[in-house]
Amino acid sequence: MPIQKSFAVLLFFYAALVCLLGIMGYRAAGSTASLYSGLFFGMVSLVGSALMLIERPLGCYLGLCSSLILGIFFSLRFQKTLQFMPASIALLSLMVFCMMSYETYQINRRS
Numbered sequence: 001m002p003i004q005k006s007f008a009v010l011l012f013f014y015a016a017l018v019c020l021l022g023i024m025g026y027r028a029a030g031s032t033a034s035l036y037s038g039l040f041f042g043m044v045s046l047v048g049s050a051l052m053l054i055e056r057p058l059g060c061y062l063g064l065c066s067s068l069i070l071g072i073f074f075s076l077r078f079q080k081t082l083q084f085m086p087a088s089i090a091l092l093s094l095m096v097f098c099m100m101s102y103e104t105y106q107i108n109r110r111s
Helices: 005-029 032-053 058-081 084-110
Strands: none
Touching: 005 032, 005 058, 005 084, 032 058, 058 084
């Protein structure tokens, strides 16, 4: 049941982007909630990516859960504010969720 390394790399870049956007949100608006949530979900996704690289299926589930939670949160935030940044993060998170759900499906089908 090998995990495809391309999905681990995708999750790594997603984690880095989430951390970076959390830091940018803190620097631009002074939002400590943005900093903490960006670093928390970025680290969860980073751990998921590392686990995927060493062939642990738990990494897929971590990436799946973190991207789903961020996708839902930023979709609701976009619905409330109608700004560009929450919409772009929501779309990115939902795309990563779709890709992680495909990989999780492939792992479960193989075992």
